[in-house]
Amino acid sequence: MRVFPRNKITFLDITEPINALIQKEGGVEGMAHLYTRHTTTAIRVNENESNLVRDFHEFMESLIPASKEYHRDKLHLRDCPADEPKNARAHLMALMLGSSESIPFRDGKLMLGLWQSIFFIDCDGGRPDGREILVTIVSP
Numbered sequence: 715m716r717v718f719p720r721n722k723i724t725f726l727d728i729t730e731p732i733n734a735l736i737q738k739e740g741g742v743e744g745m746a747h748l749y750t751r752h753t754t755t756a757i758r759v760n761e762n763e764s765n766l767v768r769d770f771h772e773f774m775e776s777l778i779p780a781s782k783e784y785h786r787d788k789l790h791l792r793d794c795p796a797d798e799p800k801n802a803r804a805h806l807m808a809l810m811l812g813s814s815e816s817i818p819f820r821d822g823k824l825m826l827g828l829w830q831s832i833f834f835i836d837c838d839g840g841r842p843d844g845r846e847i848l849v850t851i852v853s854p
Contacts, residue, residue, distance in 0.1 A: 722839040723771055723807065727762050728847065729824065729831045735849060737822045744853030746824065749814040751846050754804035754838035756811030762831040778806045804838035811835060 728748075736746060748757045760766070784802030785791075792798075815832065818825045824832070834847060 723774060724836045724839060725762075725767050726834045726836070727831045728834050729762075729826070732817075732832055732849065733819075733823055736819050736824070736851060739851050739853075741819060741822055741851050741853040743820045744851060745816055745818050747814065747816045747850040747852070748832065749848045749850075750834065751848060752808075752836075754801055754808050754836070755845060756808050756813060756833075756835040756837065757815045757847070758811055758833050758835060759815055759817065759826065759830050760833060761829045762833070763829075774807055777810075778803050799838070801838050807837040808835075811837075 732746060732748065750757050780803060782803075784800075784806075786802035786805065787800035789798055789800065817832065826832070834845070836845060
């Protein structure tokens with residue numbers, strides 16, 4: 715697993731692994747629902763283009779700057795474990811992005827638009843404890 719600096723937003727294109735899972739499960743037509751179980755991550759559909767990802771980083775920095783002091787990061791005011799990370803910014807980003815997507819598939823392949831990809835977005839920099847995406851495939 716790759717570990718990224720905390721507070722760095724990381725994008726992972728998971729389109730092909732999801733297509734492979736649909737094919738492995740024998741799904742011909744139906745719906746794939748993807749859900750992340752982590753409060754600092756998101757699942758989104760958009761274009762996998764490096765300049766767009768760069769624009770997203772800059773946009774999020776303008777909305778939720780790393781330099782700002784956040785109430786959630788005042789650990790002395792909270793009842794939390796001693797090793798609790800200061801990651802309010804990551805929680806705020808994930809709140810704005812959303813934790814799930816439902817995407818139809820046909821002939822064993824996601825019905826995404828020409829330029830669409832599925833992203834797993836880690837707003838907390840890629841935590842070393844790993845991440846989990848739940849995938850539910852519904853097929854008649």
